[in-house]
Amino acid sequence: MPANITLPRILRIGAGASAELVATLRELGYARPFVVTDPFMVACGFCERITAPLAAAGIDWGIFDGCVPDPTTDSVAAALARLRAGDHDCLVALGGGSSLDTAKAVAVLARHGGEMRDYKVPAPVHSGLPVIAIPTTAGTGSEVTRAAVITDTGSDEKMLCMGLGLVPEAALVDFELTLSMPRRLTADTGLDSLCHAIEAYVSRRANPFTDAVALTAMGAISRHIRTACDEPDNRAAREAMMLAATQGGMAFANASVTLIHGMSRPVGAHFHVPHGLSNAMLLPEVTAWSVSGAPARYADCARAMGLAGDSDPEQLALDKLVAGLRQLTADLEVPGPREYGIDPERWTASLGVMAEQALASGSPANNPRVPGAA
Ligand code: NAD
Known part of the structure; x- marks a missing residue:
């Protein structure tokens, strides 16, 4: 059987790759990014490293910085509400797998509605808003995968969701963002x-x-x-x-x-x-x-x-x-x-x-x- 391979459209890999966010947005033709990240990324200054060049380039951006480890349906709902309060054409996910998966889930719900449970395997996830993933852990690989794992707040089930709609459109893989990992x-x-x-x-x-x-x-x-x-x-x-x-x-x-x-x-x-x-x-x-x-x-x-x-x-x-x-x-x-x-x-x-x-x-x-x- 032939192998069926899916990958992001753009992969930038190496020291300084995360500084190429503005260039990546321009290459893809997006103008109003919504940043999805966690409180540590704000406190340690990584978020500012990503958003300052956006502001300098005159790009309007919004942010949700409340991602939690092992994202839940509740935290995804909070991020989605913030996204919907603005006018955005793509998401920028900054952080570990939890922030990346939160952004992927929000991207799908923003386009198709419903609840994350509706997208649990074996239901396919065909499309979502575009996501540009900037991982800060060397672990999950979520920046290139067609998966998101979201915990149902009610049942404590870690729901695996899969489909082409969960593959980030671009990944900026910058090991310098991992130097701070304990x-x-x-x-x-x-x-x-x-x-x-x-x-x-x-x-x-x-x-x-x-x-x-x-x-x-x-x-x-x-x-x-x-x-x-x-x-x-x-x-x-x-x-x-x-x-x-x-x-x-x-x-x-x-x-x-x-x-x-x-x-x-x-x-x-x-x-x-x-x-x-x-x-x-x-x-x-x-x-x-x-x-x-x-x-x-x-x-x-x-x-x-x-x-x-x-x-x-x-x-x-x-x-x-x-x-x-x-x-x-x-x-x-x-x-x-x-x-x-x-x-x-x-x-x-x-x-x-x-x-x-x-x-x-x-x-x-x-x-x-x-x-x-x-
Ligand atoms: P995480 O995103 O949950 O982060 C854990 C903690 O590390 C957070 O407090 C975060 O702020 C902190 N952190 C992140 N980067 C840091 C850095 N550079 N320096 C210091 N602290 C940092 O951790 P994770 O292991 O990357 O992600 C786990 C999640 O990813 C789980 O929910 C898991 O199910 C999911 N996952 C998804 C996929 C996929 O393909 N979608 C694959 C594997 C795992």
Whole structure:
């Protein structure tokens, strides 16, 4: 079957890319942007870095700066109301995946109305207002994906929404915006990217395009993630992690995520574990459970990550992959659910509904070893 690849129309990548917002707006022909961001972006001055050139160029812009981590239907509604109070022809999303996903959701609701629940997988999202994405974490890859994840405020369900209408029209990928990330955020978002790359490569929907970017991304993350955590000002490590995050996004958006993300969303929604961290908690053990479904593919991952050599027999490469992932998450101090403070009784009581929500998202069906409902 031919691969079906979707990407933003414009990708500007490298130091200073975020300073090219005005040029990007002009290239695309938009004149009245609405900036969607979070309070930290305002406090740390990143927002001003984006909006000052707009003002200097005489461009009228509006702003919603109330995005919350793991955006909710309530926070999306607040952003939408602010957008509708003005007259805007595009959105500029500045921040981590939460700000990017908020902007994507607002873009769709602004054009088509309804509620986010109406756009939950498997409902397709065909079009929305144009979004220019400026990521400030090296993690989600949302700047290039056709996905948005919004938590239903009423039910605590993390709803996966997908479709062409959620692909940003342009992405300005500037690693200089990630130099401020603290260690925990660097580790969690970097491990999120690693999950994207590994899951895309072992996915039943992998294809030659996604294979290439996934292997490149996992190799870069494996080489640079510890340095990025230990030396926050290390520009080479930050640059490599940022590029890998965008490549991980390209890979999973055009292949799919699998069991790790399928299980991670309900964990995040029910226990308020940050997205990257809930993936990281699951990465080694879900990999250990899944390797038998696609041993050759997982062995490729071990080699791409420098954990196994070309001459290692397949089983040895698989053992080294699982051991390497356990070591990496230990080095980056990823806690287990109990260490994170999750009450074991509540955890056990939630397993049934979390399993149901994981399976309903469709992601586990793309895993090389597919879990059942039992
Ligand atoms: P986030 O956007 O939730 O941000 C977490 C915190 O980090 C926030 O307080 C934010 O202000 C802060 N932050 C962001 N950039 C910073 C920087 N440069 N320096 C210091 N602090 C910074 O974190 P995230 O992990 O990027 O995004 C997670 C969200 O993305 C989840 O809701 C997840 O479900 C979603 N997601 C979406 C996709 C997609 O394709 N749409 C893929 C994966 C994850």
